[in-house]
Amino acid sequence: MEIDPFIFRLSIFILSIFIGYYVVWSVTPSLHTPLMSVTNAISSVIIVGAIIAALAGSSSNVFDISSIFGFLAIVLAAINIFGGFLVTQRMLQMYKKKKEKNK
């Protein structure tokens, strides 16, 4: 009997939780705020689902009821992606500046 592909995805999921567990414990506490903003940014990779949904509309009818939800999700996820990565960058930049000044 063949193994359901779902099991493979479940394996990836569970192993990723373990990776997350060890990686996050190694994050230095002083960077916990950037950690939150960057996890926020990467969880917006949900935009791939939004793009698929948005492109599902036919060429004659770009905005059908399901693609509208896709487009809305694209806007929300894009705010997060740009906002999340940029604000993280801004924060991390501050950690750099003073080090240089100090030395």
Add this chain to the structure above:
Amino acid sequence: MITPNLSAIFYLISGILFILALRGLSSPDTSRQGNYFGIAGMIIAIVVTFLSIGSFSTSLAYVVIFLIIGGAIGAFIAFKIPMTAMPELVAGFHSLVGLAAVFVAIAAFLNPESFNLGVIGGIKLASLIEMSIGAAVGAITFSGSIIAFLKLRGIMSGSPIIFTGQHFLNLTLGIGIFILIFYLCKTQSANIFWTVIIISFLVGILLIIPIGGADMPVVISMLNSYSGWAAAGIGFTLENTALIITGALVGSSGAILSYIMCKAMNRSFVSVILGGFGADSSAEDKKEEKDQKPVKSGNAEDAAFLMKNASSVIIVPGYGMAVAQAQHALREMVDKLKKNDIKVTYAIHPVAGRMPGHMNVLLAEANVPYDEVFELEDINNDFANSDVAFVIGANDVTNPVAKTDPKSPIFGMPVLDVEKCKSVLFVKRSLSPGYAGIDNELFYKENTLMLFADAKKMTEDIVKNLD
């Protein structure tokens, strides 16, 4: 354009880049590189999605337009937001992830063919379960984060909202969601799907309103975790590895942060969720007692004198410093002290501020070198060997009651051993208790000098007196 197998491999690569992005945060030196890994992973995921669909229709132009609109809004917010407002910003961003997850789930439910999930009314069972879980968790994340945002922003009062039967109601609604998902699988009825989403929105609100302002660091971390699980749920629906990996990473990251925050407050996760902290009436009966105890208070001149004659000073910042925007003045004061060859370090309690690591970011913004900033366990032994502790805007995290009085609501919470310093300078506007609603014994210690003033003004005055 590209085969599903190839795109799956690219999604895996972007997932790995996301892992490296988090890995980079283990030290400030590698953190910026980590952020670039994250950005690269995101670009790969988006480009591969475009390529795998392959039909460059008019829809694509709109996708790009909406992407740019969202991106511009996001970039604008990222550049404008003051660092003191980071907790609200993160809560707001969580709500967007949650809502995006709900929208993607709705789109998949309405048009399952384009996601290869079957046909309307005949969606694959596994997919249906996955998308409804994703939608439910997403909806909880959304409405919960909105409430957290309103509380942090001060639009809604930080005090817990409690009514009888609250936990019973939440439990019933939670079980109700599962029963509805079960029926959804049997009937494929759209109405049940909408009901699941609406109830989930409600649960999100009910879950966060009883949690008090002092527990906000836990709430933000918890919602961070939820947004991850929502993303993972959608990842299963879309059979997308990048999304599954990311969801798991974010989910466990948020869970660990909640755990760290709970431990730093010596509170169990369950008791935080059940809420009601900070509404204690215990502050009431202690008030009379307080009036009798003598308090030594001083002015900026006394403080400057004390610090000038010290050889080591430890600064204990708290949320009050952020509110007063005193971090820059503080840094100026420290610069002056350092010129006089006084050793200055910063001690940060894990729950100082309104979110994990909040104080560190504020100090970083004020150009404080991060190697002068220490976490509780690394610096706590140093208080006994230091001359002056300068407490600015912190309160409960310095309260020795947590070590001595088993009846106190914060008993057992790890606190900074500020009282062991030869002298303590405590900047505070009044003697009012902190978030936990309890009196701080530190105020009445013999070696404590209270500086009653706004944190920023006091610090500026001390700077003047240091010349």
